[in-house]
Amino acid sequence: MTYADLLFANGPVLTMDTANPRSHALAVKDGRILALGDRALGLRGPGTQVIDLSGKALLPGFQDAHVHPLMGGLQMVACDLSEVHSLSEYRRIIANYARTHAEQDWVEGAGWYGDVFDGGFPHRDLLDELVPDRPAYFLSHDGHGAWVNTRALELAGITDSTPHPDGGIIAREENGRATGMLIEHAADLVSRMLPAPDKSHIRNALLEAQKFMHSKGITAWQDAAVGEALGSPDAFEHYLALDEQGLLTATVTGALWWHREQGLEQLELFRDRRSRARGRFRASAVKLMLDGVCENLTAAMTRPYVGHPQQRGMTLIEPEVLCDITRSLDAEGFDLHLHAVGDQAVRDSLSALELQARTGWDPRHQIAHLDIIDAGDIAQFSRVGAIANIQPLWARQDPVLTETKLPYLDSAHQSMHFAFQSLHEAGVPLAMGSDWPVSSPDPMWGVHSAVNRTAPPADPHAKDERSQNSPLLGHEAIALDAALHAATAGAAFANRLDQDRGTLREGMIADLAVLEADPYAVPARALGDLAVERTYVDGVLIFHRATSE
Template sequence: MEHAELLFVNGAVHTMDPSHPRSNALAVRGGKIAALGPEALELRTARTEVIDLSGKALLPGFQDAHVHPLMGGMQMVSCDLSEVHCLEDYRRIIAEYAAANPEKEWIEGGGWYGDVFEGGFPHRRLLDELIPDRPAYFMSHDAHGAWVNTRALELASISDATPDPDGGIIARDADGQATGMLIEHAAELVSALIPAPGQAEIRRALLAAQAYLHSKGVTAWQDAAVGDALGAPDVFEHYLALEEQGLLTATVTGALWWHRDQGTEQLELFRARRAKATGRFRATAVKMMLDGVCENLTAAMTRPYRGHPHERGMTLIEPEALCEISRALDAAGFDLHLHAVGDQAVRDSLAALDLPRRPGWDPRHQLAHLDIIDEKDLAAFARVGAIANIQPLWARQDPVLVETKLPYLDAGHQGMHFAFESMHRAGIPLAMGSDWPVSSPDPLWGVHTAVNRTAPPADPHAADARSQHEPLLAHEAIALDAALHAATAGAAYANRLDAERGWLRAGMIADLVVLDADPHAVWARELGTIGAEQVFVDGSLVYQHP
C-alpha cells in the first residue's frame, strides 16, 4: 500500500493554485507532494509522520526574487548595524567591534541608515574618532554608498581635489572637503583595496545567510549579483562547491552580473556558467544596473528632482546600448534582471524589453525596485510581458523615505510611488524580493507592508507612529492573496522555478512552510507578527522554530 511519509492535517493549506486555492490536508512522499485533501488522508498509515497544524497554516516555501545572500551573510559576521537605528547604537557597536578585533587590518561593516545622521549622510569624523588607527569601510543599508574614515581615503589617494569617477560621487562638504561618503561607483575606489575574504569565510557567510533565510520561511531565491559585483567577491564557484558538498539546501537562481564597461563579449562567460550550473544552483539570468537610488539623486528620472532643477539622476547604460544588449541576451536565452528605480530607467527598460517573441522561448524578464513609474507606462509594461520585481517593505512612510527621499520628489512622482496595485490592476505579474541586506528578508514583513502600506510592528527602522499607522498611498495596497502569491508562486515564476516549486499541487516538490498563524485568520495589521514554525525543502526539515 502506498503511504505518505509526511501528512499535514487540521489547518489551512494555501496552495497558490488558482484551480484549488485551499485544502485541509497535504501528503508528502519521496520529497514531492503526493496528494491534497481527502486523497492525502487516504495515504496515512502507521509509518506516516503526522504534523498537526492545530489551526495554523501551510504554504509553499517562500521565494525571494531579488536578494544578496553573500552580502547579507558577510554583514552578519562583520560589524552589523542593521538591527539598530540610532547614532548612539552605531557608535557603541562600532567601538565594541573594533576593540574586540584588534587583529583585523580593516574594520568592515554595513547596514547604516542615512536618516540617522544630520543632513542624511555620515561623516568620516565619527569613524576617525572610533577607529583612528586602521582603515574603516561601512556599506550603507541600500548598498548605494559607503562611509569610510580618513585612513581609508588616504590609502585610496582620495583628496579634496580628486575628481568624481564615472558613475560615482565623492561627497564633499560646503568647503569642498571630502566627507568620507562615497556614492555608487565611487565606493569602489576604496573597496578595491580591502583584502578579499578567503574561501572558508565566504562559504561560512553563505551558509549563515542560508540558515537565516530558511528561518524566515525562504526555500529558494534569485541571487541578484553573481559575479565580481558591488564590492563583493564572485560567489559562482562557491554555490557550486556547497552544492557538491550537499550543503546547499536552497534552490538558487543566479543572475550573472553585467559589467557595463564591457560589451556582448561577456556572453561567452555567461553561456559557460549557465552550462556549468544545472542543479540546485542555476545561472539563467543576467543582472544589469540602469540607475541608482532617489535618496542620493542617482535614480534616473523623467523630470528634475525637486530643488535640483538640473539633476535627473544617472543613466548607467544608455538606451540605445541597452536595447542592443537586451536583444543579444534575449536571443541567447537569458532572463534579464534590470535594476530600475526612477521612472526614466523604467521607461528605458520597457523600450529595451519590447522584443519579438520566438516560438519555444518563455522569457522571465523583470524590472527590480520600480520606486517610481509613470502611469502612462503601465500599459507598455503589461504589453511586453515583463515582471514587476517589488520590494514591498519599502512602501511605507518611514524616516528614510520621508526625510531623505520625498523632499526630492515632485507631487507627480510622489503619487506613483511603489504603485503595486496600479501595476497589479494593469495585469503586470508581481514577484516579491527583499534586496536583503538592504532590508529584512522576512517575507511576512513584506506581505504586511504590501497589504497595509505601513511598517510591521517589530521593524527597528520604522518604530515611529507615522511608519506604523499612516499608510503610504493606501490605494496602492494589494490584497492578501495577491501579496502571498507574489511571495511564493510569483517569485517562483520570476526565478524560473515554477514548474516544480512555488505552489502546491500533486507532483510538485515539497518546499513547504508551516506558519504559526493563518494569514487569513488574523487582522491585517497583525500580518507582520506571523513567523515560520517549520520549513521543509524537498520534504526534509531544514528549520524548526526553537
C-alpha cells in the first residue's frame, strides 16, 4: 500500500477547486497531492508526518501575477524607505544610511511616497542637505519617478534648460529650476550612471526577495520586467543560475521586457530566452509598457486631467504600432502582459488584443493595473478573453490616492476606479498581483482590500481613519471566494502554471500555504491580520513562522 509522506488534518482545506471547494484533510506523496478528505486520512502510515492544523487553514500556495522581485530585493539591501511614512523618518533613515555607508560612491534607495512631501513631490534641496558629499538617487515607491540631489543632476548633465527626454519629464519650479524630481524615462538620465551591482549582489537580492515572499505564503510569481528595465538590472541570467544551483525554490514566469525604442527584431532574443529557460524559471511572456501613472499625469486618459486641460497623459506605444507588436508576439506563442493604468491605455490594450484565435493556442494575455476603465469597455474586455491583472491593495482611500491622484480625475473617471466587481460580474478572469516593491506582496493584505476596499490594519502607509474605515467605491468590492481565487488559481492561470499548481486536487504539485486561521471564520475587517504559518514547495517545508522569529 502507498502511504502519504505528509498528512494535513484537523483543519479546513480550501482547495480553490469549484468541484470540491472545501475538505478536511490532504495527503502528499513525492511532492504531489495524493488524496483529500477521508481517503487522505486513510493513507497515514508508519512514516507519515502528520501536520495537525488545529483549525488553521490549508490553501494552495499563493501566486503573485505581477511583481518585481529583483527591484524589491535590491531595495531591501539598500536605503529602504518602504516601511515608514513620514518626512522625519525619511530624514532619519537617509542620514543614517549615508553616514554608515561612507565607502559608497552613490547613496541609493527607494520606497518614498509623494504624499509625504508638500505638493506631492520631493525636492533636491532636502536631499542636498542629507547627502551633501555624493550623488544620491531614490526611486519612488511606484517606480515611476526618481528623487535625486544636485550632485546627481550635475553628473548627468541635467541643467535648467535640458529638454524633456522622450517619455519623461524633468520637473521644474515656476522659475525653471530643476527640482531633482525626474518622472518616468527622465529618471534614465541618472539611473544609467549608477554603479552596476555585481553578480553576487544581484543574486543575494533575488534570494532575499524569494525568502521574503515565501514568508508570505507565495510559492510562484510572474516577474513583470525581465530585462534591463525600470532602472533595474536584467535578472534573466541570474534566475537561470539560481535554478541551476538548486537555489530557486519558487516557480517563476518571466515577462520579457519590450524595449519600445527597438522593434520586432527583439523577437530573436525572446525566442532564444524562452528556449533556454526550461526549469523552475520559464520565459513565456512579454511585458509592454503603454503609459505611466495618474499621480504624475502620465497615465493615458480619454479626457484631460482636472486642472490640466492640455494633458491626457503619455501613450508610450502608438496604437497602430501596438497592434503590430501584439499580433507578432501572439503568433510566436508569447503571452502578453500589458501595463495600462489610464482608460485610454486600457482601451488601446483591448483593441490590440482583438487577435485571431487559432487551434492549439491558449493565450494568457493580461492587462495589468487598469486603475481606470470606461464602463463601455468592460464587455470588450470579456469578449477578447483578457485577464484583469489587479493590484487590490491600491483600492482604498489612502493619502496617496486622495491627495495625489483623485484631484486630477473627473467624477466619471473616479466612478470607475479599480472596478473589480464590475469586471468579475462580466466574466473577466481576475488574477492578483502586488507590483511589489510598489506595494506589499502580502497576499492577505491584497485580499483584505479587495473584500473591504479599505487598508489592512498594519499597513504603515494607510493608518489614517479614512484609509481604514471609508471604503473606496464599496460596490466594487469582491467576495472572499473571488479574492482568494484571484490570489491562487487565478494568478496561476495568468502565470501559465495552472496545470500543476494553484488548486488542491489529486495529482497537483504540493505548493501549499498554512494560514493561522480560517479566513471564512474571521470578520472581513480582520482578513489583513491573518499571517502565514507555513509554506511548502513541492511538499517541502521552506518557511515556518515559529522557527523564523
